[in-house]
Amino acid sequence: MPKISDEKRAARRAQILDAAWICFQKEGLHATTMDDIIRASGLSAGAVYSYYPSKDELILAAVTTSLSGLRTLMQPLFDVRPPLAPAEFLRRATETIARFTAREGYDLKRIALLGWSEAQRNERLRATMQGFYLAFRDQIEIVMEQAVEAKRLDATVSAKDAAKTLLSAILGFVAQSAILGDVDPAEIAAGVTAFAASGRS
Amino acid sequence: MPKISDEKRAARRAQILDAAWICFQKEGLHATTMDDIIRASGLSAGAVYSYYPSKDELILAAVTTSLSGLRTLMQPLFDVRPPLAPAEFLRRATETIARFTAREGYDLKRIALLGWSEAQRNERLRATMQGFYLAFRDQIEIVMEQAVEAKRLDATVSAKDAAKTLLSAILGFVAQSAILGDVDPAEIAAGVTAFAASGRS
Amino acid sequence: MPKISDEKRAARRAQILDAAWICFQKEGLHATTMDDIIRASGLSAGAVYSYYPSKDELILAAVTTSLSGLRTLMQPLFDVRPPLAPAEFLRRATETIARFTAREGYDLKRIALLGWSEAQRNERLRATMQGFYLAFRDQIEIVMEQAVEAKRLDATVSAKDAAKTLLSAILGFVAQSAILGDVDPAEIAAGVTAFAASGRS
Amino acid sequence: MPKISDEKRAARRAQILDAAWICFQKEGLHATTMDDIIRASGLSAGAVYSYYPSKDELILAAVTTSLSGLRTLMQPLFDVRPPLAPAEFLRRATETIARFTAREGYDLKRIALLGWSEAQRNERLRATMQGFYLAFRDQIEIVMEQAVEAKRLDATVSAKDAAKTLLSAILGFVAQSAILGDVDPAEIAAGVTAFAASGRS
DNA sequence: GATGAATGAGTCTTCATTCAT
DNA sequence: AATGAATGAAGACTCATTCAT
Numbered sequence: 001m002p003k004i005s006d007e008k009r010a011a012r013r014a015q016i017l018d019a020a021w022i023c024f025q026k027e028g029l030h031a032t033t034m035d036d037i038i039r040a041s042g043l044s045a046g047a048v049y050s051y052y053p054s055k056d057e058l059i060l061a062a063v064t065t066s067l068s069g070l071r072t073l074m075q076p077l078f079d080v081r082p083p084l085a086p087a088e089f090l091r092r093a094t095e096t097i098a099r100f101t102a103r104e105g106y107d108l109k110r111i112a113l114l115g116w117s118e119a120q121r122n123e124r125l126r127a128t129m130q131g132f133y134l135a136f137r138d139q140i141e142i143v144m145e146q147a148v149e150a151k152r153l154d155a156t157v158s159a160k161d162a163a164k165t166l167l168s169a170i171l172g173f174v175a176q177s178a179i180l181g182d183v184d185p186a187e188i189a190a191g192v193t194a195f196a197a198s199g200r201s
Numbered sequence: 202m203p204k205i206s207d208e209k210r211a212a213r214r215a216q217i218l219d220a221a222w223i224c225f226q227k228e229g230l231h232a233t234t235m236d237d238i239i240r241a242s243g244l245s246a247g248a249v250y251s252y253y254p255s256k257d258e259l260i261l262a263a264v265t266t267s268l269s270g271l272r273t274l275m276q277p278l279f280d281v282r283p284p285l286a287p288a289e290f291l292r293r294a295t296e297t298i299a300r301f302t303a304r305e306g307y308d309l310k311r312i313a314l315l316g317w318s319e320a321q322r323n324e325r326l327r328a329t330m331q332g333f334y335l336a337f338r339d340q341i342e343i344v345m346e347q348a349v350e351a352k353r354l355d356a357t358v359s360a361k362d363a364a365k366t367l368l369s370a371i372l373g374f375v376a377q378s379a380i381l382g383d384v385d386p387a388e389i390a391a392g393v394t395a396f397a398a399s400g401r402s
Numbered sequence: 403m404p405k406i407s408d409e410k411r412a413a414r415r416a417q418i419l420d421a422a423w424i425c426f427q428k429e430g431l432h433a434t435t436m437d438d439i440i441r442a443s444g445l446s447a448g449a450v451y452s453y454y455p456s457k458d459e460l461i462l463a464a465v466t467t468s469l470s471g472l473r474t475l476m477q478p479l480f481d482v483r484p485p486l487a488p489a490e491f492l493r494r495a496t497e498t499i500a501r502f503t504a505r506e507g508y509d510l511k512r513i514a515l516l517g518w519s520e521a522q523r524n525e526r527l528r529a530t531m532q533g534f535y536l537a538f539r540d541q542i543e544i545v546m547e548q549a550v551e552a553k554r555l556d557a558t559v560s561a562k563d564a565a566k567t568l569l570s571a572i573l574g575f576v577a578q579s580a581i582l583g584d585v586d587p588a589e590i591a592a593g594v595t596a597f598a599a600s601g602r603s
Numbered sequence: 604m605p606k607i608s609d610e611k612r613a614a615r616r617a618q619i620l621d622a623a624w625i626c627f628q629k630e631g632l633h634a635t636t637m638d639d640i641i642r643a644s645g646l647s648a649g650a651v652y653s654y655y656p657s658k659d660e661l662i663l664a665a666v667t668t669s670l671s672g673l674r675t676l677m678q679p680l681f682d683v684r685p686p687l688a689p690a691e692f693l694r695r696a697t698e699t700i701a702r703f704t705a706r707e708g709y710d711l712k713r714i715a716l717l718g719w720s721e722a723q724r725n726e727r728l729r730a731t732m733q734g735f736y737l738a739f740r741d742q743i744e745i746v747m748e749q750a751v752e753a754k755r756l757d758a759t760v761s762a763k764d765a766a767k768t769l770l771s772a773i774l775g776f777v778a779q780s781a782i783l784g785d786v787d788p789a790e791i792a793a794g795v796t797a798f799a800a801s802g803r804s
Numbered sequence: 805g806a807t808g809a810a811t812g813a814g815t816c817t818t819c820a821t822t823c824a825t
Numbered sequence: 826a827a828t829g830a831a832t833g834a835a836g837a838c839t840c841a842t843t844c845a846t
Binding site for chain 1 (some may be wrong): 395
């Protein structure tokens, strides 16, 4: 086999990562053995290791990939004009997550929980994850600033606090869905709307 | 003398669970070895195993204990008269969690994330955890009903949806704090209040 | 099994080291697998590892033990009164080595060669080995000084050079015996005597 | 064109062997991986394997080459007229070794130790090495016979014993230099001369 | 002929659990 | 009842060698 093309190389990496992803979801990060992944990938141990030098690297890649998948999914929400109001943003964000999850075999929420847990101990993963969530929150903050400007959000609150609140709601939706499984984006949206409404009086 | 023996037994179980708890937090559920726990407990392997027949049992016990610790902590919020409005409830719930976390060596949030992750694979743990969170959500729901009655919450929303939304916000606060570490209960409260305020007009 | 006695512990260590020694001789340091040693020792993997935490440690122990065995064997030669003349010292040193080698299963020379080779790459082993040979050479040097005083060695040479020469002869005897196997202490002694004799005229 | 092909073939073999040699010295025989050699040679795995069918073959070739290099280096000593006396022979032999060693990247002594060790387990290598050292010793023996005839060596000793003694001294110099690194040919020569001198009286 | 990606048996080591004392 | 030494089945990873292209 002469030098493999870049596309083929990328395809192999994807093939391995997919296998890892599926195993991680089914078994958890630690309970998944390299042998599980190797078997699922249809390659040999040596081949897998030539693409990913360690299990940790594979974990990092799996979580990173799912984070950037999430970013891609969320990007459109930041580009909506006029900018979304908080409750609307939350509704569409959770809907996006729920919809993506529905695709067989790829439960973004499960990987998310596994990643959060792993990040408690894994320096590199934590750094990567913090970088991602911080950037994500910053983007939300920009939307919130725009919402304030557009009088769709009360000016007495900092956009940063609003962003933190929204991120909490999104992460919490992920957690609650993964654990209890009976939460619907519409319900969360209704709840927030109700709080907003009750703010009147 | 079964009485004394029982007390001793309970004390021993607590001693072991404490050791496990500390190790789990520091190292994560899987990276913690039984030997770590045995050494931290100051007992012998045989002794530990006579109280907890397996590592899984210890994990279950550790997570269960921290869940019921949380319940104890939260109980007062359900008993406040007149019942708390949603934003106020959220603020006090997150404050309680943050305050408890501050006690060194017992980071409730870390254990929570570890538990969520483990529950993805561990049937029994998942069932226990679901039972807990469901009951917790039910209690929130009751408060929300009372809030509606007290006109502190818009009547057009179901108390159930409000409860789901609040639980999301709380779990999300836990996740965001554990991962990013820069979130304050006051900020979340401010955010929610702002959403509420913007609901006017 | 309650706490094991110190003697039993030492016996176990010896049992493992013996097994390792035999395997190392038969197979070489690297070709010997831990499994070989484990099987030869009659213990389990875990047991072996609880006494020696790594293969490297076992290699170090095996070489170190054989070096100190050599020291014990050689000690009497330093205590002979009057001190031995160079040729006589060499004859008795090589005889000691040859005699010890004859004991079944424990070829000191083979282990020596394996150790020399390993010391080229293994820092710790090299340091240990250098320490040993340096001390050994110092002791020879003292004997040489005494030989000079006793007019059994020409005063024009430094005792240090004499010691280096003798150590070379001894190590060379070990190497030549291990490789060619047809060298006798008496032959070496005869050769040195002849050189000495030819120094006359 | 078999001629050019043959030359190229030889050049490639040399290129590979050089790479192997350098790696073996730096890392030891077993710690060197085929991949190390392949990378150092600048060729592909397939190419290397087409010239040397196995790692063992490469080890054999590396050791054999260094032995015949040594032979080439030593040859002049056997041709000196009048034949060298024992002490003089030893001095020049060790000087030759030391000088060659000085050329960076090619430490003959290190390869020698590695080879001795490997020969303990590798039948073919042992046979080759024995053949070499035996022939070398035979040549020394001839010089010793000539030395006896020239009255430069005491006639009471067999030339064979003298040869064994000299070979020991040479091998011992190699070992001691490789392990302790502080031995000089002049010191060994001085030591032997002193023994010779002390033989008077 | 050459290439280098792929193979997979084999290596060292760990660790939950047991049970002889 | 308690102890802690022993067990041994995995686990992550390596590397000499092959062979499809």
